Amino acid sequence: MSIVPISYYLVLSAILFGLGVVAFVVKRNIITIFMAIELMLNAVNLAFVAFARAHNQLDGLVFVFFVIVVAAAESAVGLAIIITVYQNRQTLNIERINLLKF
Amino acid sequence: MTLPFIVFFVCAILAVVGALTLILAREPIHSALALVLVMVSLAVLYLLLGAEFIAAVQIIVYAGAVMVLFVFVIMLLNAGVEERTDYSKLAKYAGLPLGIFLLLALAYWMFDSFIGKQIANGVGGTNASVSTRELSAQLFQKYLFPFEATSILILIAILGALVLAKKDE
Amino acid sequence: MFILDHLWIIIALPLLGAAINGLLGKNFSKPIVNSVGIGSVALAFLSFAELAREFAQLPAGQILEPKSYFTWITAGQFKVDFSLQVDQLTIIMLGVVTFVSLLVHIYSTGYMAHEEGYYRFFSYLNLFVFFMLTLVLAANVVLMFVGWEGVGLCSYLLVGFWFLKQSAISAGKKAFITTRIGDFGFTIGILLLFWTFGSVDFVTIFKHLVGAPPDAAASTGVLTTICLLLFTGAVGKSAQLPLYVWLPDAMEGPTPVSALIHAATMVTAGVYMVARMNPLFSRAPVAMFVVALIGALTAFFAATIGLVQTDIKKVLAYSTVSQLGYMFLGLGVGAYASGVFHLMTHAFFKGLLFLAAGSVIHAMGGDQEMPHMGGLRNKIPITFWCMLIATFAIAGIPGFAGYFSKDEILEAARSGPNANIGLWLLGLIGAGFTSFYMFRLIFLTFFGEPRYDEHKVHVHESPYNMTVPLILLAILSTVGGWVAAPHLVGGTDYFEKFLHPVFATYAPAVAERAPEALESPGMMLFHALTGWPVLIALAGLLVAWWFYIKSPETPKKLADSLRAPYTLVLHKYYVDELYNAAIIQPLLWISTNVLWHVVDETVIDGTVNGVARVARESGSELREIQSGNARSYATWVVIGAVGVTVLMIGLWGMVR
Numbered sequence: 001m002s003i004v005p006i007s008y009y010l011v012l013s014a015i016l017f018g019l020g021v022v023a024f025v026v027k028r029n030i031i032t033i034f035m036a037i038e039l040m041l042n043a044v045n046l047a048f049v050a051f052a053r054a055h056n057q058l059d060g061l062v063f064v065f066f067v068i069v070v071a072a073a074e075s076a077v078g079l080a081i082i083i084t085v086y087q088n089r090q091t092l093n094i095e096r097i098n099l100l101k102f
Numbered sequence: 103m104t105l106p107f108i109v110f111f112v113c114a115i116l117a118v119v120g121a122l123t124l125i126l127a128r129e130p131i132h133s134a135l136a137l138v139l140v141m142v143s144l145a146v147l148y149l150l151l152g153a154e155f156i157a158a159v160q161i162i163v164y165a166g167a168v169m170v171l172f173v174f175v176i177m178l179l180n181a182g183v184e185e186r187t188d189y190s191k192l193a194k195y196a197g198l199p200l201g202i203f204l205l206l207a208l209a210y211w212m213f214d215s216f217i218g219k220q221i222a223n224g225v226g227g228t229n230a231s232v233s234t235r236e237l238s239a240q241l242f243q244k245y246l247f248p249f250e251a252t253s254i255l256i257l258i259a260i261l262g263a264l265v266l267a268k269k270d271e
Numbered sequence: 272m273f274i275l276d277h278l279w280i281i282i283a284l285p286l287l288g289a290a291i292n293g294l295l296g297k298n299f300s301k302p303i304v305n306s307v308g309i310g311s312v313a314l315a316f317l318s319f320a321e322l323a324r325e326f327a328q329l330p331a332g333q334i335l336e337p338k339s340y341f342t343w344i345t346a347g348q349f350k351v352d353f354s355l356q357v358d359q360l361t362i363i364m365l366g367v368v369t370f371v372s373l374l375v376h377i378y379s380t381g382y383m384a385h386e387e388g389y390y391r392f393f394s395y396l397n398l399f400v401f402f403m404l405t406l407v408l409a410a411n412v413v414l415m416f417v418g419w420e421g422v423g424l425c426s427y428l429l430v431g432f433w434f435l436k437q438s439a440i441s442a443g444k445k446a447f448i449t450t451r452i453g454d455f456g457f458t459i460g461i462l463l464l465f466w467t468f469g470s471v472d473f474v475t476i477f478k479h480l481v482g483a484p485p486d487a488a489a490s491t492g493v494l495t496t497i498c499l500l501l502f503t504g505a506v507g508k509s510a511q512l513p514l515y516v517w518l519p520d521a522m523e524g525p526t527p528v529s530a531l532i533h534a535a536t537m538v539t540a541g542v543y544m545v546a547r548m549n550p551l552f553s554r555a556p557v558a559m560f561v562v563a564l565i566g567a568l569t570a571f572f573a574a575t576i577g578l579v580q581t582d583i584k585k586v587l588a589y590s591t592v593s594q595l596g597y598m599f600l601g602l603g604v605g606a607y608a609s610g611v612f613h614l615m616t617h618a619f620f621k622g623l624l625f626l627a628a629g630s631v632i633h634a635m636g637g638d639q640e641m642p643h644m645g646g647l648r649n650k651i652p653i654t655f656w657c658m659l660i661a662t663f664a665i666a667g668i669p670g671f672a673g674y675f676s677k678d679e680i681l682e683a684a685r686s687g688p689n690a691n692i693g694l695w696l697l698g699l700i701g702a703g704f705t706s707f708y709m710f711r712l713i714f715l716t717f718f719g720e721p722r723y724d725e726h727k728v729h730v731h732e733s734p735y736n737m738t739v740p741l742i743l744l745a746i747l748s749t750v751g752g753w754v755a756a757p758h759l760v761g762g763t764d765y766f767e768k769f770l771h772p773v774f775a776t777y778a779p780a781v782a783e784r785a786p787e788a789l790e791s792p793g794m795m796l797f798h799a800l801t802g803w804p805v806l807i808a809l810a811g812l813l814v815a816w817w818f819y820i821k822s823p824e825t826p827k828k829l830a831d832s833l834r835a836p837y838t839l840v841l842h843k844y845y846v847d848e849l850y851n852a853a854i855i856q857p858l859l860w861i862s863t864n865v866l867w868h869v870v871d872e873t874v875i876d877g878t879v880n881g882v883a884r885v886a887r888e889s890g891s892e893l894r895e896i897q898s899g900n901a902r903s904y905a906t907w908v909v910i911g912a913v914g915v916t917v918l919m920i921g922l923w924g925m926v927r
Contacts, residue, residue, distance in 0.1 A: 003104060003106045003107070004106050004107055004110045004150070007212060007213055008110065008114075009110075009147065009151070010212035010213075011209050011212045011213050012114050012117065012118075012147075013212070014205065014208035014209040014211070014212045015118060015121075015205060015209050016117060016118070016121055016140070017205070017208060018201065018202070018204050018205020018206070018208055018209065019118070019121040019122065019124075019125065019205065020121070021201045021204055021205065021909055021912075022125060022198065022201035022202060022205065023121070023124055023125045024201075024905050024909075025193055025197035025198060025201050025902060025905050025906055025909060026125060026193075026197065026198060026201075027125070027133075027184075028184045028185070028186075028187060028902070029130050029181060029184040031130050031133075031134075031172065031175060031176055031179075031181055032124070032130050032133050032184070033901075034172075035124060035130075035133055035134060035137050035172060036124065038137060038164075038168065039121060039124060039137060039140060042140060042141060042144055042164070045144070045156075045160075046144055046147060046148075049147075049148055049151050049153050049156060050151060052151075052153065052232075053151045053152060053153070058232060058236060058237055058240045059240070061153050061155070061156055061232060061237055062237070062240055062241055062244075062245050064153070064156050065155075065156065065159060065237075065241065066245075066248060066252060068156075068159055068160065068163050068164055069163070069252045069255075069256065070252065070255065071164070071168065072163055072164070072167060072168050072256075072259075073252075073255050073256050073258075073259035074259070075168050075171060075172070076171065076259050076260070076262075076263045077259050077262045077263050077266070079171060079172070079175045079263075080262065080263040080266035080267045081266055082175065082179075083175065083178065083179065083266070083267055084266050084267070086179050092179060092181050092184065093184060093185055093187055094900075094901045094902065095187045095188075095189040095190065095900055095901075095902065096187070097901070098189070098898065098899030098900050098901075099899060100897075100899050101897055101898055101899025101900075189898075189900050189902075190898070190900045190902045190903040190906070192902075192903040192906050192907075193900070193902035193903050193905065193906045196906055196910065197902065197905065197906035197909060200906070200909050200910060200913050201909055203913060204909060204912060204913050204916060207913070207916050207917070207920065208916065211916070211920050
């Protein structure tokens, strides 16, 4: 067991996740919102690692590994989409990209 | 106050400061750099938790590749200060308070549910770090299929990114 | 016992005739339509004759069980079969119905010869006979009700036969709706009957009444209610007060229809029903009194209206209402056999009167107003003599059929077990009026100088197919009553003796009355010939003779001096206007303003449209959620996440 209680890590994870949610809702730049998603993923990774340590198991770490890989792939594709959107709409303000509406 | 605690709090504070900067920064590039700070401090925390391999992967892949990609895109698109538009009343009045509430609720929950439990206090087990050998043994035996699947995922992502970013000729 | 075992044949024959004529008759020539129509009824009559013969061969005192042909309804306890039964009452009714129907069918070939829709008429007539026979042969009250409703339907169809004539279709509707009111009471009566006795079969119900221990559920109060409810159906169908208003209007239909349905058969269904249910009525004295009271009042009331009518068919219509009243009077004072006897004799002479009136109308080229007639007796002698015989019968002149039956009823009202002097008085005065207006009809139509233009109207006697039924009915109007004749001189009333088992088998126990001292036959005959009914009948004849032969100015002078009562009676006491103002107009108002505007438009349409409107409007509100703004979408996700988190922490208590 780690000397620092696991719950501390979990609280930190929760705080980071919450901040990621706030950023996601508040910010207007698409790229910044994307970064908020990455922040949330990181917070979750922290929680996984903490639990892996807590239960003395490796499965949490493997999961973190996969999360990082998938996040990398996702950010690659996502940023490509953002570039395409910028080329079409000339703006990075998410509120201006609102054609898919009623 | 032992060393682990100090390291923990320093890194924790750095992470939180980085996250706040991400929210409060006006330029996207500042947000990106703040995110890098968050990732690095998290890597240290992983080390503190004994997950060396993950810490390394975090630095190499996340902070080293993904964030670089972000920075490149910001540079490419010349993303500047974003304009202050306010089209969504819902997001303005309900999003922020609820987000903060979610933060606090989760934090409280995490704190409250595990306090007094064995996990927090620690019974048995070692403080040793996990060896990469064990991790890779798990990865290539028990989790072989997801491993291979993710490799295909990466392939698809590459293809997707190529197709999307290609100029129409 | 062929027919006895296959009773359904009697019913099926006219139904077959109706179906053939109805479906295929359009393509048939007149002779074929005739043979199908008349043939089916003739076969039914022959079946009846055979049935009577077989019935006569049964050992005395044998009660026939009803024959069930198939189960019609089973719903839990409620079981109704298509079962038919025969007893003496049925035999009488069958005979009357089939024979008079046959004569009317033959008559119609002449009367309706020039009409459009000839085949339709015979189809409807056959259908009517089918329903009437079902009514009479039914062994349970639900099947009887089927026949009851069916004859109402046929009445509507036949009264409105000339459906392009507004007054005819209105009359048809009026007939159907007015009888419907009575049928509503009848239906409730059937329900109550089932609820009390657990069955609707006549035999089962009657057995419950006489069983020991006596059925506790069948208390007098319950029986009275049942009888009164059933009687409301009779009030409607048999045109008694206050639901008689449809019968005079029903004269819009062709005259054979009036003869068959509104004189001999359909309107007597109520009388038959009460006679059939006599075990119940005998145990409900209040109901009996109501029956007798309404009968007597109707007899008197309708007779007063008939005094001043000018349309020959309307006089006969009110006369029918009045005579039906006499039948109910007879039933109500306990003289069931007398009531049924009057039913039979009335079928003969009233049927004859209507058919003869049809003959007169045919001779006058369609004119029905008596003020336009006069002096016809030498021109249409057969019609005249037949009608005269029928008038003697209805007036109660001794020797003719009506005398015997009417005398029995009045005698029972005066001194029978349930006698009531008031009712007797009403009946007696009504009999006087009957005699008066019938002879008035004869004198106005057949005597005096012709009041019509002899060049415009060619009065001619009717062809054979119309006069032969008249003659046959005239014969029956004369001899039909003789079955009761010996009773006058102390002998047996054969009619009553024949029907005795029907009314005695389930009758409540009555205290034995001391037998009256018998006088000598001669004295009895003398009393019979000088009794009050005879005297008043002769008085009516004399007054009519005075008014219309001897001094014809008298009616006019009397009408002028009694202007107000005369106008009142001439307008039928304004009953129709009263009903219109009190019931029909409010009903129409309610239907339009309440039921249509409020219930239908506002409530029902409002609900249906409202549901659609809610769906549409809520949809249009909800649609706004998809604004295209990703931040609001994100906010919705956060809202959901917060909700789940709160649920998990707070409600599901996953904290500890």
